[in-house]
Amino acid sequence: MYTQGWARDWQVCSEDLWLSEKIIPVFESYLSGLADSGASKSAFNRHKNACRALGGHIIGEVFGYETDTFSEKQTGIEILLHYISESDGPLVYQDNESWQKEIDIMCRKLFKYIQNSAI
DSSP states (O other), X not given: OOSTTHHHHHOSSGGGHHHHHHHHHHHHHHHHHHHHXXXXXXXXXXXXXXXXXXXXXXXXXXXXXXXOOOOTTSOHHHHHHHHOOSSOOOOOOTTOHHHHHHHHHHHHHHHHHHHHOOO
16 A cells, blocks of 8 residues: 555565565554554655665665575564664665654654554
């Protein structure tokens, strides 16, 4: 619903679809919860854009640079928790501090959502 087309946009190689299929449901659940909580349209869109950027970053890291290796047995939550924490997220926007701040804010909230939810 919110993430339509993301897997295709993130695709680095034909083997990366399984990873997208693991993390997209977590993003969908998070964004649905955000929408249901009455977040403003602009706040929702910032979080949606940050989720999309984070997912693209993860796919690029794993399949573009092969810096991390995950098993197809791992859950989307386990994969995301490798990249996010209660204090920040990965460096996605090295040259744009305000965009990186949005990523970090969303990562903190996503981390909290994962910790408090039964996804």
